[in-house]
Amino acid sequence: xAVEGVSTQDKKIASMIVKEKKGIIIAANKWxxxxxxxxxxxxxxxxxxxxxxxxxxxxxxxxxxxxxxNKIKLLKNILTVYNNYNxxxxxxxxxxxxxxHKLRSSRIKYGFQKSTAPPVFELFVGKENDCNTxxxxxxxxxxxxxxxxxxxxxxxxxxxxx
Numbered sequence: 001x002a003v004e005g006v007s008t009q010d011k012k013i014a015s016m017i018v019k020e021k022k023g024i025i026i027a028a029n030k031w032x033x034x035x036x037x038x039x040x041x042x043x044x045x046x047x048x049x050x051x052x053x054x055x056x057x058x059x060x061x062x063x064x065x066x067x068x069x070n071k072i073k074l075l076k077n078i079l080t081v082y083n084n085y086n087x088x089x090x091x092x093x094x095x096x097x098x099x100x101h102k103l104r105s106s107r108i109k110y111g112f113q114k115s116t117a118p119p120v121f122e123l124f125v126g127k128e129n130d131c132n133t134x135x136x137x138x139x140x141x142x143x144x145x146x147x148x149x150x151x152x153x154x155x156x157x158x159x160x161x162x
Contacts, residue, residue, distance in 0.1 A: 002034035002044060002062060006051045014055050021118040021153045023081040024058040027074055031062035057144060059151050081151035089113045089147055094121065097146050107135070109161075119154035124161045131158040 001007075017024050028034070028044065041062055049056050059077050063070045091112045098108050111123035121143060125131060139156050143149065 001030055002028040002039065003030050003037065006048070011051070014052055018054055018153060021155070023085040023118075023151050024055055024153070025074070025077045025081055025151055026055070026058050026060045028060060028062045029065055031069055032064040032067050034062070057149070057151065057153065077151065084149050084152040085118060086116050087119065087147065087149065087152075088116055089119070089121075089143075093147075094143070097142065098123075101142060108139075114157070119149065119152065120157065121154065122157045122159060124159050127160070131160065 014024075026048070028048075031041075034044070044062075045060050048060060052058075059081070061070055061074050061077055063074055094111050094113065098111055107125055107127075109124045109126060111121060114120040114122045121139075123139065136156055136158060139158075140154070143154070143156070
């Protein structure tokens with residue numbers, strides 16, 4: 001509800017979705033009322049992701065069930081997230097991305113997509129100290145941006161080896 005803001009229930013639901021690794025779109029309902037009250041979408045979005053940094057990959061769509069505002073946009077986002085959740089990235093495309101960022105020759109030897117729904121990528125690194133949280137976050141952001149994986153939680157497994 002765009003007017004009432006973030007509730008405890010919202011936080012619990014978001015945590016469950018992330019834990020279960022499901023695709024997510026946030027529909028901020030009653031946007032017609034929020035707009036009348038002077039709430040600006042960019043400010044609402046900034047505040048929302050402040051409370052939910054763990055779902056910053058999700059798409060936030062202002063809607064109004066009463067007026068039908070943005071219902072087509074919401075439906076398009078649902079299809080996009082569904083397709084992203086089931087998307088298969090070709091191994092050569094993934095390795096090309098890693099090579100473009102000078103990661104394949106230095107830190108990452110090879111990578112492939114292990115599964116879909118949710119997507120899981122497995123990358124082989126040269127040294128144990130390449131398996132740190134910051135590096136993993138960097139790889140996740142790189143893959144998300146390149147392959148446009150909006151609304152989809154996914155995992156990257158870093159292994160030492162070939």
